[in-house]
Amino acid sequence: xxxxxxxxxxxxxxxxxxxxxxxxxxxxxxxxxxxxxxxxxxxxxxxxxxxxxxxxxxxxxxxxxxxxxxxxxxxxxxxxxxxxxxxxxxxxxxxxxxxxxxxxxxxxxxxxxxxxxxx
Amino acid sequence: xxxxxxxxxxxxxxxxxxxxxxxxxxxxxxxxxxxxxxxxxxxxxxxxxxxxxxxxxxxxxxxxxxxxxxxxxxxxxxxxxxxxxxxxxxxxxxxxxxxxxxxxxxxxxxxx
Numbered sequence: 001x002x003x004x005x006x007x008x009x010x011x012x013x014x015x016x017x018x019x020x021x022x023x024x025x026x027x028x029x030x031x032x033x034x035x036x037x038x039x040x041x042x043x044x045x046x047x048x049x050x051x052x053x054x055x056x057x058x059x060x061x062x063x064x065x066x067x068x069x070x071x072x073x074x075x076x077x078x079x080x081x082x083x084x085x086x087x088x089x090x091x092x093x094x095x096x097x098x099x100x101x102x103x104x105x106x107x108x109x110x111x112x113x114x115x116x117x118x119x
Numbered sequence: 120x121x122x123x124x125x126x127x128x129x130x131x132x133x134x135x136x137x138x139x140x141x142x143x144x145x146x147x148x149x150x151x152x153x154x155x156x157x158x159x160x161x162x163x164x165x166x167x168x169x170x171x172x173x174x175x176x177x178x179x180x181x182x183x184x185x186x187x188x189x190x191x192x193x194x195x196x197x198x199x200x201x202x203x204x205x206x207x208x209x210x211x212x213x214x215x216x217x218x219x220x221x222x223x224x225x226x227x228x229x230x231x
Contacts, residue, residue: 035220037222042224043207043209043224043225043227044222044223044224044225045209045211045222046222047219047220047221047222050219091161091162106152106164106167106177107162107164107220109161109162109163110161111159111160111161112161
């Protein structure tokens with residue numbers, strides 16, 4: 001069975017602190033994708049990153065970075081020098097199967113981590 | 120600008136009434152999805168459609184119905200059979216094979 005676990009329900013930090021959001025996944029697929037989405041108070045889900053299972057290279061985008069480790073089935077998300085605008089709920093998701101076959105597999109979602117960045 | 124439109128943002132209905140939530144996309148995406156979000160439960164898939172005139176049940180399809188007569192549109196009807204319809208509903212779309220899913224702004228449905 002596929003499963004995504006975000007053990008941290010809520011995190012509160014002070015502005016400019018670094019913060020890491022944890023994501024642990026379970027899957028038997030050999031090919032899969034991992035995602036992070038941001039949901040600000042407005043409710044709309046904003047796509048942040050997609051990582052495929054064959055690419056374990058870490059990625060950095062501005063203040064955001066992602067650490068993918070297949071050995072521990074983790075795909076953690078770090079925000080450096082957090083800002084108030086980073087306050088949101090962050091979701092990790094997993095999609096498996098042969099996406100190249102044109103079969104867009106549904107996403108399996110974690111329950112989300114609510115991040116509050118205080119001034 | 121390309122994107123997904125969901126209307127209205129807030130919707131109130133009396134118990135026992137059917138209600139249809141609108142979802143329109145101009146991204147030329149083949150696949151469209153409906154998710155339900157409840158507090159503390161993440162997102163759950165209601166229905167999805169890979170192509171026009173075809174759709175499949177997701178994990179919680181009971182009490183819901185959809186249609187996909189046009190590529191751009193994927194309306195969701197919440198029927199009176201849905202036991203607890205009050206929730207936040209998110210529509211999404213993607214191009215099959217890419218796994219890049221884009222979400223609409225959502226509709227918050229409250230059944231009184």
